[in-house]
Amino acid sequence: PDACDKVGGVIIMHIDDLRKFALYWLLKTQEVRADTEHYATNITGDIYQSGWISEMYGYSFGAAELNLRHRIDGSIMMYPGYVPQSGVNYRVFHYGLEFKVGNWTFDKAQWRFIDLVNKCWAKFPDPPDPSTLDRTNDDFYQRDLLSIECAKTLNEALHLHHKRRNCPDPNSLTTMIQDATTKEKISSKFRKIIEGNKRSSPDEINGLQQSLSPPSDHLFSSYRFWIVVLWVVSFAGFLVLMAAVFSGSKRRKTKVKHHKSKKRSSYSGSFDVNGRNAEISDKR
Structure with missing residues (x-):
């Protein structure tokens, strides 16, 4: 242990040194990880006693055997x-x-x-x-x-x-709809468990966990697609309705104008007839 430098958190080295040392580092790491009898916290300092910092010890042991020396700088990490x-x-x-x-x-x-x-x-x-x-x-x-x-x-x-990742806006309408649906599903499952007076099975717990997970991107994309489709259809329907209204209004105006013109012609003919009758009467 006295030959080992206290290193392992962050290692900065030249690439040529790493090429020479990499395989030996791997070998020593495998040896440390295989030594499960020395996983104890009082030996390795690993509070989880699972060998998960074996690569740090593997590096330190390998460097000591190859006589690699380090300049330890406490201002980096x-x-x-x-x-x-x-x-x-x-x-x-x-x-x-x-x-x-x-x-x-x-x-x-x-x-x-x-x-x-x-x-x-x-x-x-x-x-x-x-x-x-x-x-x-x-x-x-x-x-x-x-x-x-x-x-x-x-x-x-x-x-x-x-x-x-283009995750949807959490404040959007689709998110609120999804949240409401999720809460309703969770409430329903809890009611079933309480009313049945039984313990939750692993499958039910897993189902609740899945219900609590955020909605998938595919679901949000589907909601977004149908909202866009609904908006387009509504806008197209509005245009058709407005076109029908304007067209009907135009036809009514044309019909009224034609009726007035016809009425004027009728009055004019009557005056002519009366006028001729008057002339005839005078001549008589």
Whole structure:
């Protein structure tokens, strides 16, 4: 152990050195991972005792055997939850362990089986607002600020990811319709369970979990398509109706005009006849 440098979080090396070392690094990692008898926390420091940091030990052991030396720089990487050095602008957050800010906690291991990538607008719980932090102890205050920054950065990255996937606007009408439908389904399932006075089976639990999951992109696309179709049909119907109204109005105007013209002609003929009759009477 004395021959090993305390490294493993972030390694920066020349590509030529990596090419020479990569296969040996893999070999030592496989040896460490196969040594399950030494997974204990008091030996490896792995609180999960699952060998999931074997590649770090594999790197350190392999580098020691090849006599690779390192320049350790504490200003590159920071663990959220640790007190930072004053004036250091860290480049990497290594959120490998649980960290806390007040009653809020974050542990990435708890999210291993939750798909935040493919479910639209899924994200981690929001951290506290920095304005709520206790500033009595500056070290703890700076520690909590970095922890909040780490959590906010993760959620911002997820938001950008969902936006690039063209996830629908969560405030749109289709989302509200889907939410209402989902809530009704969940309520119905819970009512059935309560009324039946029985425990939830694994299939029912799985069904509830699926109901709680965000709506799929395909469903939103289908809703959007039919809304567009409905809008187009409504607009076309409106145009047809307006055309019919204007056409009917034009025909009525033409008919009235023709009737008035005919009436004038009738009056004119009557006057002529009367006039001729008058002339005849005078001659007589």
